[in-house]
Amino acid sequence: MSKESVIEDLDKVIGYIHSNDLSQNEKDLITNQTVDYFDNYVSPGWLKYRKSVSTNAAVVEWTDNGSYCYGINGEEFIDCLGGFGIYTCGHRNEEILATLKAQLEHQALHSQELLDPLRGYLAKAVADITPGDLKYCFFTNGGAEAVEMALKLARIATGGSWYISTVGAFHGKSMGAVSMGGKGTYRTPYVPLVQQVQHVEYGNAEDMRKVIRNLQTVGEKVAAVILEPIQGEAGVIVPPKGYLKEVRAICDEYKVALIFDEIQCGMGRTGTMWRCESEGVVPDIMTYGKAFGGGIMPITGLICRPHMWVQELVDNPWLLGSPTFGGNPLACSAALATIRYMLKEDIPKQCQEKGDYLIDKLKKLHQKYPTVIEDVRGIGLMLAVEFVTDEVGYSIAKSLFSQGVMTAGTLVNSKCIRFEPAAIITYEQIDQVIERMGKALQDTKEEYKL
Numbered sequence: 001m002s003k004e005s006v007i008e009d010l011d012k013v014i015g016y017i018h019s020n021d022l023s024q025n026e027k028d029l030i031t032n033q034t035v036d037y038f039d040n041y042v043s044p045g046w047l048k049y050r051k052s053v054s055t056n057a058a059v060v061e062w063t064d065n066g067s068y069c070y071g072i073n074g075e076e077f078i079d080c081l082g083g084f085g086i087y088t089c090g091h092r093n094e095e096i097l098a099t100l101k102a103q104l105e106h107q108a109l110h111s112q113e114l115l116d117p118l119r120g121y122l123a124k125a126v127a128d129i130t131p132g133d134l135k136y137c138f139f140t141n142g143g144a145e146a147v148e149m150a151l152k153l154a155r156i157a158t159g160g161s162w163y164i165s166t167v168g169a170f171h172g173k174s175m176g177a178v179s180m181g182g183k184g185t186y187r188t189p190y191v192p193l194v195q196q197v198q199h200v201e202y203g204n205a206e207d208m209r210k211v212i213r214n215l216q217t218v219g220e221k222v223a224a225v226i227l228e229p230i231q232g233e234a235g236v237i238v239p240p241k242g243y244l245k246e247v248r249a250i251c252d253e254y255k256v257a258l259i260f261d262e263i264q265c266g267m268g269r270t271g272t273m274w275r276c277e278s279e280g281v282v283p284d285i286m287t288y289g290k291a292f293g294g295g296i297m298p299i300t301g302l303i304c305r306p307h308m309w310v311q312e313l314v315d316n317p318w319l320l321g322s323p324t325f326g327g328n329p330l331a332c333s334a335a336l337a338t339i340r341y342m343l344k345e346d347i348p349k350q351c352q353e354k355g356d357y358l359i360d361k362l363k364k365l366h367q368k369y370p371t372v373i374e375d376v377r378g379i380g381l382m383l384a385v386e387f388v389t390d391e392v393g394y395s396i397a398k399s400l401f402s403q404g405v406m407t408a409g410t411l412v413n414s415k416c417i418r419f420e421p422a423a424i425i426t427y428e429q430i431d432q433v434i435e436r437m438g439k440a441l442q443d444t445k446e447e448y449k450l
């Protein structure tokens with residue numbers, strides 16, 4: 001394509017971004033081109049997994065606010081998917097957005113040489129709100145990247161090479177993170193992965209102890225245990241009470257670093273700022289992400305206890321990593337505003353109270369439709385509804401979508417649907433979700449003769 005044509009195309013797209021008043025023709029064109037370009041330039045075959053295309057007419061998202069996502073034609077969705085935990089403070093939270101805009105007015109990215117102050121302020125704030133003596137922070141851009149850094153840090157700090165992870169775990173899809181993953185589907189195409197990984201049953205501390213003891217007995221050194229305090233992607237699996245404490249004791253006994261991946265369950269979602277706080281356990285390394293950027297900026301990271309930041313890292317701080325964009329001023333400003341907002345508005349408490357309200361109503365629906373719903377579980381606003389089959393789950397997700405409620409659930413992955421709405425969702429909105437869910441359940445029960 002000629003340079004002039006590319007510029008002409010980009011003029012149009014940038015015009016759409018600047019426009020406050022798109023015409024219907026423009027909206028139709030954007031919709032059609034989005035479908036076309038996704039298929040032809042993003043990923044062939046991907047669209048069929050999207051309810052927004054595979055149900056009625058394609059819905060292209062254009063704006064969002066509070067508990068809602070909106071399509072380009074004004075279609076309104078109560079967001080119960082919540083970006084899998086991103087939107088704890090809501091969509092485009094005004095306070096966080098205002099701070100971000102103010103930062104953008106004077107600096108976006110950092111020089112990479114001068115001292116960027118917000119990195120320091122954010123690290124101090126994270127240390128202030130995390131349990132025990134968690135202290136040194138390292139900021140990254142995505143969840144998997146934070147996990148990579150945690151894995152490397154554990155190796156450098158302990159001198160060990162083995163990792164213990166759990167069946168069902170999800171820590172991201174980069175090479176190291178997927179090696180820790182506990183699902184064959186994501187791992188198999190990429191084997192051989194990081195070799196020194198053993199997977200044990202989630203929630204079973206004895207299984208973990210046995211594997212570590214056996215490895216040490218045969219002369220291998222274990223670097224870390226990596227765990228989600230509540231497994232998210234696996235379908236909101238809450239381990240038995242006392243499990244995290246027992247794993248902590250095993251790690252202390254065998255001098256293994258304990259990594260908690262709080263990327264999804266942290267930042268207030270389960271009723272405490274961090275899930276590990278609910279059991280009074282302090283890991284050696286903790287990762288965070290998703291809601292950390294306030295639903296506006298991507299920012300993730302890790303925090304570790306002082307003994308993990310070993311002399312080798314003091315001597316060469318770049319050894320762990322030096323991501324160009326990690327902890328940039330824009331992202332840090334959003335995270336700083338997010339932490340303040342969460343503390344001021346007591347977001348963990350809101351998650352707990354609204355989660356209790358929502359799960360109670362979901363459990364009542366379970367009682368009413370036992371042939372459609374198999375289980376309802378979770379804590380705070382990290383909830384899951386498990387259906388009898390994938391097909392039935394997809395029918396519910398599709399019906400909810402057509403009634404203006406967004407949930408996860410694709411054609412091939414709908415048996416268990418997570419509900420992770422914003423903490424600022426109102427009780428009226430929860431009631432609306434439940435009412436629409438009731439209709440979806442009734443229609444599906446009749447259609448599938450359950």
Ligand SMILES: Cc1ncc(COP(=O)(O)O)c(C=O)c1O
Binds near residue numbers: 084144171173228232
């Ligand atoms: C617990 C956990 N860790 C890591 C990740 C990976 O994060 P990202 O998708 O930002 O790489 C996720 C994402 O769902 C997650 O839930």
